[in-house]
Amino acid sequence: MMTKKDEKKDEHVLDALLPDIEAMSPEETDALIAEAGVDMRALRARLQQAAKGIASDLRKGGTAAPRYLTHAIEALDDSEKLPTTSDEAALSKANDVIRRFRTPQPIPKDARLLKAARFSPGATADDSTAEQLADDLRKELDGDDPATK
């Protein structure tokens, strides 16, 4: 029969084999996230929804959501809307938005490239090309791929 001590020992062996995340540098963390193909934006959106759900339940029970929770909801908002609660939070969010433009984002494992095109409005008289590409893409997403006809 396995004792509690044996179980604890197994859990400590597990700790020695699983990632030592506390000691991981930001660069190592980002590299592993990219390698695992995690869709961080989708996960953060789910986390924000879950946090909003907790806040909503608290409000229904007559309690205001605590500040740490409202702050988490705000911090998990990946839209480009800047928070108004403090200048510091707004600056931090603006930094994140700019960093996202400058850093390659991990591509989720199940994502696939359908089409790529570069378009500068006004730079060419032939704006219809971009519109045509967008139209093709819409059809392809709807399952009506013009290329397969």
Place this chain on the structure above:
Amino acid sequence: MALIAVEVTDTELNEVVKKLTIYAYALVPRDGLVEGVGDGPDDLVVETLCRWWDPATKLKWNSDRGDPNVGGIIALLKKAMKNLFLDRKKTAGHKRHAVLADETDVAVSNAPVAAGASSPDGLVTRAYLGELVERVLALAEAADDVEVTCYVELQAQGGGPYKNQEAAKRLGIQPSDVVNLRKRLDRYTLRAREGAVTQTMKAKR
């Protein structure tokens, strides 16, 4: 003991979420968390952080441990996530056992079936450990990574757990080598989810 809720900065929250995500992806083999339950690594991250945020739970910072710090918070949430994961496996074991008992109409005790009938809960942890070791060893061996192979075997079969210093001494390498080999081990653990190991493991059987 005083449990307190902690407000972290945006940067700290970002670090917590990313690191817990890596841990969840290392914990969960392939796509399903537990057969019959179907939770994935993202679900584990969401559930762990919900417990941290929900004022009604006891997953909070213990002020007896001093002022809150991000390293301590990550350690606390990582432990909570591991326990949550192992509890799910135990629960699934109990459920499967009950279903099996109903189907076979045989009187059985309320024990999990993971790693064998009538096993105590501790065997669920041991079974999972064995599974983790197997999938990681397959990748380390395929990459001819002797250091990682020896480290995993030392920890799992050589009387571990050993801290980095002790493991280095036993393996005849420097502690800094252990730090480096653990970084490679993290990559094998995450890659083992992709299913490539399944073929290797099948070939070994």
